[in-house]
Amino acid sequence: MPETYRVGLLGHGTVGAAFEQLLAERADAIAHITGYQPQVTGVLTRSRGDFDEILANSDLIVELIGGIEPARDYVLRAMQAGKHVVSANKLLLATYGEELWSCARSNEVQLRFEGAVAGVVPVIRVLQESLAGAHVERIHGIVNGTTNFILTEMARAGATYEGALQRAQELGYAEADPTDDVTGRDAAAKMAILARLAFSTPVHLDQVPYEGIEHITAEDVAYARDLGLGLKLIGTAERVDGGISVRVHPAFLYPGHPLASVNGSFNAVTIESDAITEITLSGPGAGGAQTASAVLGDVISAMIPPASTPETSEALAIVEDVENAFYLSMEVDDQPGVLAQVAEVLGMQGASIKSVLQRGMDGHARLTMVLHPLLESRFYGAVQLVSRMAFVRSQPRAIRVIEEEFE
Amino acid sequence: MPETYRVGLLGHGTVGAAFEQLLAERADAIAHITGYQPQVTGVLTRSRGDFDEILANSDLIVELIGGIEPARDYVLRAMQAGKHVVSANKLLLATYGEELWSCARSNEVQLRFEGAVAGVVPVIRVLQESLAGAHVERIHGIVNGTTNFILTEMARAGATYEGALQRAQELGYAEADPTDDVTGRDAAAKMAILARLAFSTPVHLDQVPYEGIEHITAEDVAYARDLGLGLKLIGTAERVDGGISVRVHPAFLYPGHPLASVNGSFNAVTIESDAITEITLSGPGAGGAQTASAVLGDVISAMIPPASTPETSEALAIVEDVENAFYLSMEVDDQPGVLAQVAEVLGMQGASIKSVLQRGMDGHARLTMVLHPLLESRFYGAVQLVSRMAFVRSQPRAIRVIEEEFE
Structure with a gap:
């Protein structure tokens, strides 16, 4: 019987519950790969569990609470205690990323966060590992499934924005309060994280202007189709004039663009660099099972050996007018x-x-x-x-x- | 000045030369990430260099010779000497993979091979790391750029197979002797590697039936278009009846399939699993710069810490009739x-x-x-x-x- 690898789970909503189940299902396969049997040894929710106790009894902490506090406090304390952390918290990383990454480096622990951007689409790992040596020029992303679903409905069915939003809510693709999604703020947080990794320069959510899809009409979508164009909510992070621009706004794509055929609640990211031309990664956006799968991939990587987000090496300007x-x-x-x-x-x-x-x-x-x-x-x-x-x-x-x- | 990390380079063709140049260009950025300054400290070609001397003076060996021998001998000897190895040699891995991975495990060194499949498309890393905990059901891939270019020409321009092949040769997308590409054998080797990783069961190139595109006519392509279908050379690796099937053959796709819009010399791979639905990775197939970039990503990962291909855990049957x-x-x-x-x-x-x-x-x-x-x-x-x-x-x-x- 292999030794147990103890996972402390903070948060037990949709993703947390899916993660706990997936980990149990795959525990034997993971033991084969890593030599350790992973097991959730403590769960913290609003009504049960004690953080200090869970921390003391864990080799790794999975943070799925969301929001800034108490998530930030828990993540910092876990790393200071020498524990690896896996988080899917885009808001936390887009806001306090430098503090967290610095804490990870100085405590020589891993902070992994694949689940924070584009669900199971492995864009974080690809940027941090596969393309660690590449000079990334630009990233384009469809990184919010809710808005992509709404725009797809408008294009397919000629629906109004309001009608498509309602349908998204009925099907569980949009929350009762969809503000963060439809205004582009959720996508902006994700693009801040991607830009930070791609360009190795600090990028804070506040530096990412965003424009949502609330004002898009059925006519916009219909007329543009006559010109062969499809509408997406696109996040862009690119080098411009020695600086960078990171932004989110609706944009039309020609059919030949790799993101043009990304429909429904799917996410996709295109990364461009001289040496690689461009690669595109696509898949389901953040659903419970998908994000849980991304979190599990991170947990397994943490069980095997280290990876680290290096200190920033640049202090590039944010270009406003592009x-x-x-x-x-x-x-x-x-x-x-x-x-x-x-x-x-x-x-x-x-x-x-x-x-x-x-x-x-x-x-x-x-x-x-x-x-x-x-x-x-x-x-x-x-x-x-x-x-x-x-x-x-x-x-x-x-x-x-x-x-x-x-x- | 950071300590030097010594890279021994075996082979100096298109990919080897591109790798040497890319490594020099990115050496400072890599030193920032890893703390070591990478440098090519020895090159072996048919006319220059001595393997034993290069091995003694390297921390890591990059094998870009291709073919079985002497590549196999060099890779084994490098690992036995305790050196990490990065290779882009699909034929070697599809034929002697188990021997090589076993050698890597017993010598506790890394054997990385992202460049062997789909150029810079990070399918190896995603299968081995992001999806390490996933139960993969199926992989579909366009893993040969030459044939995808030819089929795209036939679809776009109504060209005959012979005309499209000639054009591919003129543009450098096909070799003077295109046999390995157009018969599907090259794709079969790549699918053998992907199947091995996805299903953790031994898969040898000889177990992968393949059918090429030499007999496809312009009419096939034209008539099918009337039915809304596009033709691709598709590699499939899937679970069937408790076993697996791995194969390569031409296949039509409906426009909604994620691989349908992959045109020209691009490669793409779709990985399906219950927990993730499916993810698609696409990008340029094996060109010199692209493969070099994949090799460089592997070198950087090897410089930071270990990854390992676990022993097979299954002995699944190969299903013949699907x-x-x-x-x-x-x-x-x-x-x-x-x-x-x-x-x-x-x-x-x-x-x-x-x-x-x-x-x-x-x-x-x-x-x-x-x-x-x-x-x-x-x-x-x-x-x-x-x-x-x-x-x-x-x-x-x-x-x-x-x-x-x-x-």
Whole structure:
């Protein structure tokens, strides 16, 4: 009988319960791999368990409480006591990551967190290990399953945002209060973590601007389809002008983009680097079983030997104004010369049209176009000018477009 | 100045040269991560270097010679001397893997081989680490870039197999002698390795039946497109009836399949397991820089701490006859009742039609259909009966279809 490896479990919600079950199911297989029989030897919830007692009787702590406190306090105390920690807490890592990683290094313990980003999609491990030697240029990610489900519903069924959200709630893909998901804040926390790992520079959640999908209409999705575009909530982390930009916003993708075919509640991340061109990792977003599986992979790795998040080596600037291609759509009077005048005003701001679609409706027309990449500040300046033109009958709608098509 | 970590490099072809350059470029960044400055301290080629001398002066050996001997001898001797080894040699691992892994375990050294399968797509690490605790049910892979490039050309440009192969050779995606790639043998070696890791059971290249793309015609690709299908060379490793099946053959995919959108020379692998649903990893197949990047990731991991391929824990049977859906296409006389008679003969063998397309040409017709899954032996029995029917004017063409569509 192999020696027991004692796992202390903090939190017993959906993921915690799924983890405990999965660990029990796979304990024998894990004993074969590691030489130790893993076992949950203590569980802390609001109503049962004592942290100090659990800590004293564990070789490793799994933190699935979520939120900042008391999760932060427990994780720090566990590492100070020389225990490895596995956490799926994106908010904690996007906010207090440097403090936690520093604590892990100085206590020579592991802090693993695959479950914090994109569920079972192994993006943390790939960034920290497979690509440890790579100079990452950019990451694009669909890292929130709720919003991807809603956008997929809108595209497939022509549903409104409200209708798609309701369906997501009925099916358990969205919470009763979906604010963190639909505003893009959840995705922003995940992108902060990915950017920190990819670029080895400190990135705090507060440095990641985010824009959600609450204002996307069924028409946006429908018109864009005529241009061959699909809408996703995209997180971006990229090097720009010697600094970096990390942000979350809705964006259209051409069908050739590796993220374009990621539908429903799935997550996916594309990592670009000169040496590797780009790799894409995709899979189910955070469901209980999926996140539990990611946590278990981390536990097994901690049972075998160390991995460590190195100290930051850079202090790169966060670039605020970046280039983007844009989709722009507005209602205009149905009269000659409208397109030419819009094009002229855009051109004065350096915005040039890549493709355009004009469709007459009774008495007016809808003008939908894709613009070549330009600085966002220039683009929004141009939109302001266009919106003041006499024949423009609706506030122009602007959504970013990711241009790359991959082989 | 950090201490030097000495890397002995065996082989200096495309990948070897790219690896040496990448290591030099990234040496400082790696020193930051690991605390050691990596450096190539010896290179063995046919014309220069002495293996024993290089071995004595290395902390780790990178084997990029390819083929069985002398690669096998060098890798064994390196591990016996207590050195970690990183190899990208799929043929060696698919043939002598158990001997090599056993040698690594008994000498307590690491043998890493990410570069052996799917270039920089981190499927080895994900199987061995992220999914170490998962019960993998099935793997589907596009693991040969040459054949995927050829099939993509045929689909896009309506090219013949010969024309597409020639273009692949001109662009450097296919070798002058493309036999190993186009026959499926290269993919079979990679699937043997993946199956070994996924199922923890010995799998030798000789146990992997393979079928290539040499006999695929432009018409196969064109007709199937009318049914919404795309053709790929697919490697499969799956559990069947308490055993496993590992095989490589051309197969059509519906557009919803995660591998359907993998085009050009890209590779991709989908791993299915109850707990994770499925994850897909994709990226460029084996080019020099990409494989070098995978090798470098392994070197860095070896510099930090151990990982190990555990002994096999199972001795699962290799299942020969598996169920598959099929595409079936043939020329028939253009007369009433043909479809009904074909359907009846198929039905007697247990083959039922899922979708069918009949198109008249002058004097005859082409009958193309997709059949629901059935045992391959039953299917081929049915095809033999059909081919003997009086109104069938061409040898029926059969290609497997992968049915799953994912969310």
